[in-house]
Amino acid sequence: MISAITGDLKKVDEDRVHLQAGPMTYELLVPAADAADLQSSVGQQITFHTLFYLEGDPSRGNLQPRLIGFLRAADKRFFERFTTVKGIGPKTALKALTMPVGQIAQAIEEKNTRFLTELKGVGKRTAELIVAELAGKVKDFATGVGTTTATALTPRPDHEEYAIAGLVALGEPRAIAERLLERVKQNKPNLKTAGELIREMLNLRGA
Numbered sequence: 606m607i608s609a610i611t612g613d614l615k616k617v618d619e620d621r622v623h624l625q626a627g628p629m630t631y632e633l634l635v636p637a638a639d640a641a642d643l644q645s646s647v648g649q650q651i652t653f654h655t656l657f658y659l660e661g662d663p664s665r666g667n668l669q670p671r672l673i674g675f676l677r678a679a680d681k682r683f684f685e686r687f688t689t690v691k692g693i694g695p696k697t698a699l700k701a702l703t704m705p706v707g708q709i710a711q712a713i714e715e716k717n718t719r720f721l722t723e724l725k726g727v728g729k730r731t732a733e734l735i736v737a738e739l740a741g742k743v744k745d746f747a748t749g750v751g752t753t754t755a756t757a758l759t760p761r762p763d764h765e766e767y768a769i770a771g772l773v774a775l776g777e778p779r780a781i782a783e784r785l786l787e788r789v790k791q792n793k794p795n796l797k798t799a800g801e802l803i804r805e806m807l808n809l810r811g812a
Contacts (some may be wrong), residue, residue, distance in 0.1 A: 608651070610633070617643045617647060620634060633653055637780070638768075641810075642783040643676075656684065683709075689739075696776070701727050702724070703778075708748055709724070710743040711748050712715050714743060715805075718733055769783060794806060
């Protein structure tokens with residue numbers, strides 16, 4: 606069992622990365638929320654906490670071995686719990702994790718199905734099922750009381766919304782545009798115009 610891999614990040618695709626560890630290069634599937642952040646880390650040494658699974662139909666003999674990589678051990682543990690929900694397999698879960706695990710866990714604990722339906726591939730019925738099966742079981746991963754409610758209901762300032770809209774107009778998914786915005790705000794909290802934010806978001810995207 607491969608529980609973790611440390612190596613040089615060589616390439617980042619939409620849903621996977623290529624990590625060179627010694628003479629071997631591993632292909633790891635990664636959560637959607639991490640793919641955008643990893644674009645700026647190409648060439649750096651990174652440790653991924655890994656899960657192994659077999660993809661395909663065993664009755665047809667077409668099973669493919671897959672490795673999933675997580676930047677944080679806690680994300681790996683949450684993923685294992687998340688995939689216990691009926692109908693949510695590894696591939697579905699990877700696509701659904703378009704937001705940080707802490708926010709998703711908080712939404713589950715608050716039974717905030719509206720927030721959960723914003724995740725890719727999660728409809729109302731699936732969101733209700735996630736809450737029914739996991740509420741009370743993921744509080745250790747949650748970011749804090751009220752976090753997701755505030756995120757969902759409090760509007761962003763106009764210049765931030767314009768910055769997000771600018772990247773969406775360029776073809777960037779909104780979830781990734783929002784994550785780029787949050788990274789820019791952390792790195793340069795004094796930016797106050799949409800133009801400044803967009804410039805820095807594009808710099809991060811192209812890094």
